[in-house]
Amino acid sequence: MADNGKRVYTPADLVVGASTARAGKLGGNPYLPEVATVIDIIEETPTIKTFRMKFDDPEVQKNFTFLPGQVGQFGIFGVGESTFAISSKPSEKEFIQFSVMKAGEVTKALHNLSVGDKVGIRAPMGNGFPVEAWKGKHILYVLGGIGSAALKATMEYTLEHRADYAGITILYGATHPTNFTYWYDVQEWQERSDIELVLTIDRDCDGWQCDVGLVPTVLERMAPKPENTIAITCGPPIMIKFALISFEKLGFTPEQTYTTLEKRMKCGIGICGRCNVGPKYVCVDGPVFSLAELKELPDEL
């Protein structure tokens, strides 16, 4: 079976009782969530809450690492799991964080959680952004609404390693000033002189000091240069669609344009079959894809 150089895992690779958080891809029971306790809940917007959890097993907490852009299955025993981007800083050792917009069965139940409640987490999963390969480049983030959650860890990582990157620009849009997630961090970023931060809301309102206009419109007005730049976008599907068009207009090639996809997922480990876009599984081959990769896939986004 392994004649093409790919590794075949056998039962000998199994570490009984180990979880994905502990053993990664190799072995363990990838369906078995680690039990964690909610230690903090932040109400970001009327529909978005951020949950901070500590793994109950201190060893798991101590050894937990992930790549910016990776996701996890976060859920409640008895309700179910859903996939969310890990939105804590990759350097954070004290807790793991997910930001959740209230929408369906699982997310409604998550929004009812209180500090002290027990949850299940399977993480990390997926590929993450190639932040190492991007060293020396200018990074342009274009995000809207809950899309900020998917890019939060990556933004934090590049801000922490600011010196490794040529520059950082963040264009962040929301429908209304109350709908900015991580406002406390955004205010901190505004103070920093080493990043360019542009905030925009869809329609003007009293007291708003920054830009007004839809994200793609503002992006085209900003007219960032594509040279030595990586453009990353995430937000509502319609925003992503038009942002990608704007990037193309501005001269960004598909190879330097990235996004992260969301799909209905169940197993999160490339087996159950539902999150495929053509031959790619969003849960293991993604969620991060370059526009060049997306162009190879069927129109099933």
Added chain:
Amino acid sequence: MAIRFLKQDQLPAFLGQLAEKARVVAPVKTDGVVQFQPWVSGQDVELDVLLAKQSPKEYVFLQTETYLKFGYEMVKPEAAGGDTAAEEADPVSVDDAAVEVAIPYETVTVEPQNEAPAQVIFGLRPCDARGFVQMDQVFGGYGGFYYDPLYNARREATTLLAVTCREPRSTCFCTAIGGGPAGEEGVDALFTQVDGGFVVEALTEKGEAALAAAGAALTDATDAQIAAAGEVKTAAGAKIDVPFALEGIRDNLHDNIADDRWHDQAMRCISCGTCTYVCPSCYCFSINDELVESTGERYRVWDNCFNPLYTEETSGHNPRAQKSNRFRNRFSHKFWYYPDKYDSLLCSGCGRCIMNCPTRIDIREIVRVMGAPAPAVAAGAASEAPAATGDAPAVAEGKEA
């Protein structure tokens, strides 16, 4: 390993001896319907009706499999002094640092489930066994994916005793997929019916162990019996049509992904899941939780890409909202997506999907049409799609075999 012989009238004794050590699963006819069932002594094994309605995959990849059980409990910690009356008596004293209030907290106990009793599946066909081999790659972590402990525990504990198909059906196309009516891939021991009984060949150590366990019912096969089995195999192989060639199918499916003919092909599909649930290699599933009061379970359950809810997102957006999209996914998965990941095909040519489809959609026709280069309908179209130029083969246009 010696080739053995099982007399027809010794079959019940053979299965009975196996049943002492493991669960025996075999095709049994109930109310006119043949299905794989846990065999009990005295039951007739149905080998004349070719192909049970479903492959025996459900004995390794359970249709419903509970893999976690959990229970919530409120724990009252041992408070300093342990006086519960104090905390209830005077809430004001909460602020008093001298009194520690014991606040009950929630705990959850999670127990993974994974039972895999030893079992022998008798009477499956070589195509059914190949279905397991194809699923093995998905669940076995082939190509750097995750290793699935649930499937593999059962798979390890399962021995496959297959029976050669003496009389293949007109819907069989195993040879086109690289198998055959006496195919050995995935088979632990192969039983070939000849006059008076079965010629039995152990093909793996597992198969040898099973035969040894029921050795009393077996004798050594004579040269004449072995020769007869060889003839049966050759004759059976010759009876099977090869409805399409494998070369180019994957690339053509890729090139035809946006082809309008997918709509035509999907017209008579009712978007149910029959084809996937009778298939020996379709493996997609869903995961659900149940909670009653403070205890519950998480289980996986077969699901299929024709289910309109399969890909529907919370927002209501559905990447495969149209029936034709879902239809395209199944065939592309079998002949393009899976091969991309696992360097093999996700079909063993059993033809169950053809026989059991409520509208008899014919996978052979789909592969012939959609797996061939798009016909060059117009010069303009041809120049846009280079794959369609040149020698477009004679495609069976909507015609049944």
Added chain:
Amino acid sequence: MSRQDHIREFAAQALADGRVDYFIGWKQGYNSSEVVPAFVKDPADVDQLIWTPLCHHNLVTFIKRNMPDPADAKIGLCVKGCDSRTLVALLQEELVDKEKLYVVGVPCDGIVDRRKLEKEFADELVDIAFPERGRVVVTTGKGETREFAQDDVLLDVCGRCRYPNALYADDVAGPLEAEPDREESGPDWSDIADFENLSDDEKQAALERVYATCIRCFACVHVCPVCVCWDKCVNRSREPELVAQKVGAKENLLFQMIHMFHVAGRCTSCGACDRACPVEIPLYLLHRKMNKEIYDMFGFEPGTKLDEKPVFQLFDLATDHFGD
């Protein structure tokens, strides 16, 4: 001119006139013992359309919500008497647009139950021929040939047929079949008499046994012409979760009970669910029982009168009464 010739002529005409985008009839399946639904777009292809006693598919399935492709297609289709009742049921509920349909009624004297024939042989069937009215000649893969009388191998529903001719059609494929005197005799419910005679406990046990083998493929639901919920089907919904997705005798029975209640007063006993079930569960049992209750209570036969409303749409909360 045979009914088959009429069908081909009507189809060719409607396609040539642009009255329809495609025409749905029946054609031969993967061998000549099988018939499958046919979708014809080009008048030159109408010769594949056939009419034989194997044309069991209720083609109304293919005009229900989410089936037409494109969604706003103008569609021509053939309906037998039983099929036409499901069409009338959809029209009553305004679930299809009459203006986009061209309907050819096909008078029918009974459809052969292929599964009854299958049960007669261990081998597969490769040909079923009808040399003349009433005779059925079956050939198997090994070449065995046997003859049956058509009346002996009809679908059970055909033996009780009250509507051999379409109740709604734009054109009719040849002369009508003789109609039974419906004033004289009511529906024949003898098929569920055995079930009705059981005690409650026995009924429960019988139903659990019948549905124990269900594999939840949803063929019965999707093939049902009056089942139109698709992704909103409560049998699959997690919110609210009425039925566990688990497969088991209890869950399967609940699933079928919900299906029965949802098509109560709309089910015309066409039998499409029965024939679609890959594990051959007698699905008619529950539906027929419900249909009988509705007939006894309201004298209502679903899908028989175009200007009628389905019985459960007549319920008036204010008067707590079903219409008149």
